Amino acid sequence: MEFVERKRWLFFGLPFTFTKYIVKEDMLTINSGLFKTVENDCYMYKVQDVQHTATLIEKMFKLGTVVCHTGDTTHPTLVMEHIRNSRAIKDFILEQSEEARLKRRTVNMLDIGSGEMSDIDDSIL
Numbered sequence: 001m002e003f004v005e006r007k008r009w010l011f012f013g014l015p016f017t018f019t020k021y022i023v024k025e026d027m028l029t030i031n032s033g034l035f036k037t038v039e040n041d042c043y044m045y046k047v048q049d050v051q052h053t054a055t056l057i058e059k060m061f062k063l064g065t066v067v068c069h070t071g072d073t074t075h076p077t078l079v080m081e082h083i084r085n086s087r088a089i090k091d092f093i094l095e096q097s098e099e100a101r102l103k104r105r106t107v108n109m110l111d112i113g114s115g116e117m118s119d120i121d122d123s124i125l
Contacts, residue, residue, distance in 0.1 A: 005083040013061035047097035
């Protein structure tokens with residue numbers, strides 16, 4: 001499955017911008033620019049969190065914004081602004097990123113503040 005969406009003007013939801021978002025099962029790609037085209041890729045296993053927002057005006061024109069927080073060094077936050085089917089795209093990215101992490105056996109560990117960790121050398125002395 002693949003999603004191809006264009007960034008749209010906020011008013012009337014018209015796709016008169018030069019930014020295209022391509023969401024595949026293994027990669028997320030953002031192409032932008034008219035005279036100078038910039039292509040930014042991020043593998044799905046690097047996506048750590050996905051956020052969906054929709055302002056009142058976006059809701060009126062059936063648009064939304066999806067923000068992907070990634071472990072990518074060149075672009076740690078990927079923003080897909082004013083796109084249609086934003087909730088479906090967010091859900092797809094969440095599912096595919098989890099599946100990609102399981103395939104690559106990549107585990108994200110969070111420190112939940114279970115206590116103060118001391119150096120192992122300090123406990124031996």
